[in-house]
Amino acid sequence: MPIPALEAELGWLGLRLCGGLYPDSDDTHAAGAGTLLLVGNAGDGMWAAFNRDCQPATRVGIADPLDGWIRRTVGAIARSAEARAIFPADGPPFAPFQRWAMRAEPVYPSPLGVLIHPTFGLWHAYRAALAFPDVLTLPPLPPIPHPCTSCQEKPCLAACPVVALSPDGYDVPHCAAHVRAAAGRPCRAFGCAARRACPVGKSYRYPPDQAAFHMQGFLARLPVTDGTK
Structure with a gap:
């Protein structure tokens, strides 16, 4: 699946492609992957899509309905793209999503412990990683400074x-x-x-x-x- 098509599929879910990275050879969570593309949300887009697809009445008795929805929808996109989906809740041991994120896009540790994005601030999260067997072409990480420094x-x-x-x-x-x-x-x-x-x-x-x-x-x-x- 071409990257623009992948972005369009994720956009329908209120999700965004958060950049990518080439995993280290000793990264067991990304074993067999040549490239990882991160999937996340920012603002209220994902929330609107989740409410569209999963009405509150259908969530009764479900421990984590958002996690289930993410697994179903992003999992289906991963299969269509011939990639393996990795989720933050998979584990233990858990995949190092924060470490991956800091290699994929210009995010930095904040005083709150979560990563801060120069555009989205603290109002974003990582929901999945797509592991592709091939080495895809990735753009260089833009040199954007840490927002907390100033x-x-x-x-x-x-x-x-x-x-x-x-x-x-x-x-x-x-x-x-x-x-x-x-x-x-x-x-x-x-x-x-x-x-x-x-x-x-x-x-x-x-x-x-x-x-x-x-x-x-x-x-x-x-x-x-x-x-x-």
Whole structure:
């Protein structure tokens, strides 16, 4: 399948082609692949397509309906393109999607721990990788600087209501305990306050229903604690 046709198929799903890379010879997750092309989302395009294809009433009782939808749709595209689909949830061991992403497009680690994109900010994610046996021609990575370097105020670090972000890292149990509590309703309804404070890519910010959906998924993957150490 030609790259433009692949981009069109992904675009119908609200997904984007996020660049590619040539995997290292010792990368067992990409064994047999000459090229990896990453698939992801930015903004609300994927959310609109997911709601179009999977009405809320059809998701009742399904543990992770978005993951299932991604596997079905991207898996079908991979087969048509004669590629092997690799998903972030495959594992353990899990594929190094963040490391792959930093070789495929100009994204960088942010203070929040997730990768920041110079256009989409923190409002993007990687959903799959397509492993092709052949070595495809890839464009060079554009020399775009790290967006956080020129951000003097770094509002993300001060926005968390319980200071779960610090120079020591991200206190996940403390964050989750707050979000589950009554005081965490704004984070449950609109998404992470620190993420929303980032000035990069504001026009791609997830709408409230999408942000709430992802936050529910985040909480579902974590044990319930009181957030104390």
